[in-house]
Amino acid sequence: MEKNFSFERSSLPEPVFQERQDFVELYYACWKTAFKNIVHVEKKNWLDFITCMPKSGNIWQWDSCFMVFFLRYSNNTLPSTNNIDNLYRLQRKDGYISMAYRIETEKEAYGERVNPPLYAWAEWEYFQITGDDSRFEKIFPVLKKYYLWLKKNRTRDSGLYWFEDTGSSGMDNSPRSGYASQYLNGSDVCWIDLSSQQALSAFYLAKIARYINKQADEEFFLNEFENLCFIINKYHWSDRHSFYYDVFSRNHPSLRHNFLNVKTVASFWPIVSFVADDEQINALIQHLLDPDEFYTLHPVPTLAKSDPNYDALGAYWLGGVWAPTNYMIVSGLKKHKRFSIARDIAYKHIDAMSKVFQNPVYSGIWEAYSPEFFMPATAKQDGVLVKNDFVGWSGLGPVAMLIENVLGFTFDSYSNTVFWHIANDCEHGIKNLKFNRKSVSFLCSKKEEKRKIEVETDGNLNVVISVEGTDVSLKKKLGKGTHIFHV
Known part of the structure; x- marks a missing residue:
């Protein structure tokens, strides 16, 4: 049954920030846009959900997970978990969940490709604000099956994980892979983000298992987490550069794991995933604060400024500033009590979004932003801007980062x-x-x-x-x- 969702300012949390009323204005504009982007599907079993792209006909996995982090602040005026509940229903019997589904057919939109597995993190953080623990018993078997499917089908002999391509990682045109696969099963790149995301999943699945008194599952996921921390730091961490890289590996004992010398925001996933130790976090912060790498006018570019493929206009993932990766970074820093740098990045992100919103040439809340100009990012096609009214996950800055970091x-x-x-x-x-x-x-x-x-x-x-x-x-x-x- 369709629910009538309507924007009512008085029903939402009211932020107070005397020095920047424009931040508050952007906050409410974000909620207004979210209410406009509710999708009602005239099909059995579908729940009303929020979309970044109302006319796309798709529902996306990592977009849906990241939306939970700001929708949980809606005071239950918006469906915070309907997106991920729709995806849980579409899970295959073997545990697989696709990166995206066509709503009309309920079939995989892009074949058997995965997306960053962030459900357990999202579920725990939803519980942390709402106190609603009623979901845990129901969703735990779903998330356990998905975790095990990924472990069985997306690991190399080393235990490291692989995406099919950059599109599967969510970072569509990032220059991170392209090697031909030895076995035609995705590239022979081991991806720092997917391994870290699985560690993050294991960390929170252990928490959920403990909460619902599943001791054997708690022990299993704690062991998974510890093992992933070990192998990620063994293979992905470069002592010479004090940085995590993707690696090229065909798993033969006689062949070394070669670092792929491309610096992207994917390398900051080990912070929020509790993989990086204190010394490594400090080293990664130095990269974040380097103006020749990631500390641009509007941080954090998704590709380091020093990379030859970097585009100051954004060019989607060739430098564009994206809400989900910024949220990942500041959340990780905050979890490790680096409050000041987390606040600095969040403040600059919201400030840049506000300047674009106030500019009559652009206005709106955009899919991604230029790292060096107060404007929306360009898309993969030269000269074309990304999508506007992208709430969706671009609400992470004006809502979640405002409340949590600023x-x-x-x-x-x-x-x-x-x-x-x-x-x-x-x-x-x-x-x-x-x-x-x-x-x-x-x-x-x-x-x-x-x-x-x-x-x-x-x-x-x-x-x-x-x-x-x-x-x-x-x-x-x-x-x-x-x-x-x-x-």
Whole structure:
């Protein structure tokens, strides 16, 4: 049955960011666009879902997973998990889930190709804001079967994973592969992102298994995670360059694994996947902050500026700045407490999006952006711009990165805790946010000798507050009501 979805500003969380009202304006514009991009399918068993491309006739896997990360902040006014539930229903009996399906036929749109497997991460983070653990028992067998299918069908003898091509990786025209396959089963490239994404899946599947008391599964996925961490660092990490590369490998013991010397954002997946150690993360940050590589006017370009294929206009994945990869990077940095650099990248990303949105020549929220100009990226065809109104996953910046990185919130329904890392001098916060089945509001006054913190909740809540550049750390157990304190 079709549900009537309508945009109502008062039903959504209300961000407060005094110094940049344009960020708030972009936030609401993003939600308006998302409501316009709801697809209702007149077919049995299909759930209404959000699409980046309303007339494409497809539903995409990694787009759908990434959309969960911002749709979870809709206060249940939008279908946060319908996209991935539609894909779960289309899973084959052997566990396979395609990168995309034709809605009309429910058949694979591009043959037996996969996409980044991000379901477990998305499911856990959805739970962390909503407190809805009712999905875990149902989805765990689906995700376990998909994980095992990938392990059986997309690994080399080394245990490393392979995509069929760059299109399968999601980075369509990135210059990462093109080698002929020895066995005609995809290129003989081992892909740093897919191996890291499987490690990420194993990490969160272990968490879900523990939550639903499946001890054997928890142990299995913890072992999978540890093994993947070992082989990724053994084969993909270059000590000479302090960087993760794709590798060319045909698995013969007498043949070495050759690094493919192309620097792309795929190499930052080991951060969010907990594969990289502290020293490696610091080294990767140096690459992120290098203006000759990834620290452009609008970071983070998907191809390093030093690459001969790099295009300052974007040219899709030849330098274009994309919401999902930026979200992956800042999420990883934040998980490892690199709050400042994560905020810097998120702020610059939203700032650039806002400048394009305010420009009457372009306006809108775009599929990707130029790394060196405040404009949409060009597509694969020279001179053609990418798609507009791409919400979809381009909502990650104005919604998720604003709330999580710029305003500084982390939500943990598992412990019923809101963590707030304060790094803004102006009045800021968020109101009317649904967290763990309650409504909460947070407001911090502008920077003075002491900051006034006001927290309102209609249920019990744990709060942990830290202040950037200080040793201030405040922990409170709050009951229903309004609470005021100073830090």
